[in-house]
Amino acid sequence: MQTGDTIIACATAPGFSARAIVRLSGPGAFVAVDRLTGNSRSVRTERGVASARMRLGGSSSMPCMIAVFPGPRSYTGEDVVEIAMPGNPTLVELVIARAIGAAPGIRMAGPGDFTARAYLNERLSLAQAEGVASLIAAQSQSELDEAKRLVSGERGRMYREFADEAMTLLALVEAGIDFTDQEDVVAISGTDLRRRAGALATKIEQVLGVAAGCEVESTLPRVALGGAPNAGKSTLFNALLGRRRAVVSEEAGTTRDVLEERLDLSRDLSGGGEVLLCDTPGVDEIARGSVDAGAQDASREFLSRADVVIWCDPSGRFDESSLQFGKETRAIRVRTKADLPRASEGREAIAVSALDGFHLPSLRRAIADEAWGGKSKAGVLPRHRRALGAASRELREIEGELASSGCSLGEPEVIAGRLRVALDALGELTGKLTPDDVIGRVFATFCVGK
Known part of the structure; x- marks a missing residue:
């Protein structure tokens, strides 16, 4: 530069x-x-x-x-x-x-x-500099709010606190490695390290907007389409995306694997953002062979971990025993195939037709409200999400390894290595450990004159 x-x-x-x-x-x-x-x-x-x-x-x-x-x-x-x-x-x-x-x-x-x-x-700090570009390019209220947090230095101060805590933990672990022969040096205990690593990971995950302890492969809310086979889930999946992604057939049980695609809902709700939209295999009481049984088991497991479930039922009855959700999962009842007649008025639901787009905008707003309603995390920059996600993963790995070993620091070098990886990720946000190519990528997104 x-x-x-x-x-x-x-x-x-x-x-x-x-x-x-x-x-x-x-x-x-x-x-x-x-x-x-x-x-x-x-x-x-x-x-x-x-x-x-x-x-x-x-x-x-x-x-x-x-x-x-x-x-x-x-x-x-x-x-x-x-x-x-x-x-x-x-x-x-x-x-x-x-x-x-x-x-x-x-x-x-x-x-x-x-x-x-x-x-x-x-x-300016690097985070504040990114905030300037974000403020100019903001297309939703959540992005504007996040840009203001970056420019004001609020995010930067938070990132420095995360990095300082990770640095402190690393120093305490390395003290136990390098100064074990000195009586006045007391290394951190496994119990204390597990507690502090978990607490730091939770704080990071709160910024990302994911449930504490969840895998941070993607920090986007997971919105899963669930229901019985041939309930119109894949057709609705394609309609929400605006393109053909899932195979659609009148034959029940066509979907065997979970399909995931990003769906941008920032224009559907002030404060909304992207979600990870997921099409899952149909679930019912009768499995059609071992492959179908395995697909249904995987679907039930996935639905139990989703943030939001779009419960699809063309009949509108929504039998409570047919689907099991996680305790924190929010459900949106959707009567699919609304272009077809039905025998009776079922339970209250959003009636949609994926074929002609009937009530699809209403469903998008409902998804955005359930996934992002009241949250300010939607505008967190992708680069920040990746760095925070990497740091959180390492901290959760440390927490898990200590839990499985009874909080024994048997291999402190491995733990120190994980803390260094977490610290390097956070350093990309604080600017203290930022590679030149990262800096170059940040400012390449600006317009000329800024």
Whole structure:
């Protein structure tokens, strides 16, 4: 990532507007603007705003406002100038071209260059820098709320607390490895380590929005379609996704494996997000052979661990004995095949037809409400989810290994290795242990001028 030179870009949206802002940052920012406006003040020590006339070549000029932000008390930590001018794209391009030629070492900024310099000059943490991009790109209330938490530093402080606790646990474990011959050094007990590792994992999982102790393969809520064979689950699965993913047949028992696909519900509920939509084999009292019996057992196990079950029944009766859910599982009763007549009014349910889309928007809103209603975790950035998920997995592995060994620290080196993996994952969020390629990927998502 190139630094030390001066960068320039239009900081406002492209196209015609009442005003556009051209931003410069770097050691040549003041010199370039002074030459373009004809001022002789090449060294500035105080911030301020002044009116000026921008030379456009020949005898042409235009009025503008110049905002000056001397470093290090600026957004990037460098000398920054912002030129407020008429929002004509042709004029903007002309001003940028003349500024690049006004002083040596000035170039067009790349995506995220300004915010990257703010991070490198310690004006922003990496999480806050990501928050800037998220704030610009937010498409739902949950994403906007998460971006605000990132920019304010709330998330960063939380991540540092997680990392500090992981570092403390690692130091206590390694003390027992390196200083076992010293009487005044007391290593952490297996019982205490198990308790603290589990508590830290629970805190991380609360941020991710998953139940404590659950496998964090995917931190998205699992929404499973359940019901008897040939209840229309696979057809509804395809309809919700908007494409053919599951095989559909009139023959009962077609689905033998659980199918999983991401479904974005951010537009269906303020605060909603993605869920993992799952199509499961049908469950009934009669198994059609050993393969079918195995598929039904797997389906029952999966439904017991789902966050939300869409209970599909074309009859609308919803027999309580036909499906067993987990204690924390939320169920949505759906009368499928609503385009077909039925004998009687069954229990209250959402009547849908996957063939013509009848009430599908209502079902999407219901799913979003059950999966994400009242939660703020939907907007957690994917990179943060991956890092937090990796840290949580290692901590749960430590907790499980200690539980199975009776809290004996028989292999402290293995536990220390797991703690280092967790700490490395958290370090990607705190910025203290962030590889250069991760930093590059973060700022590559920005638009030019930010």
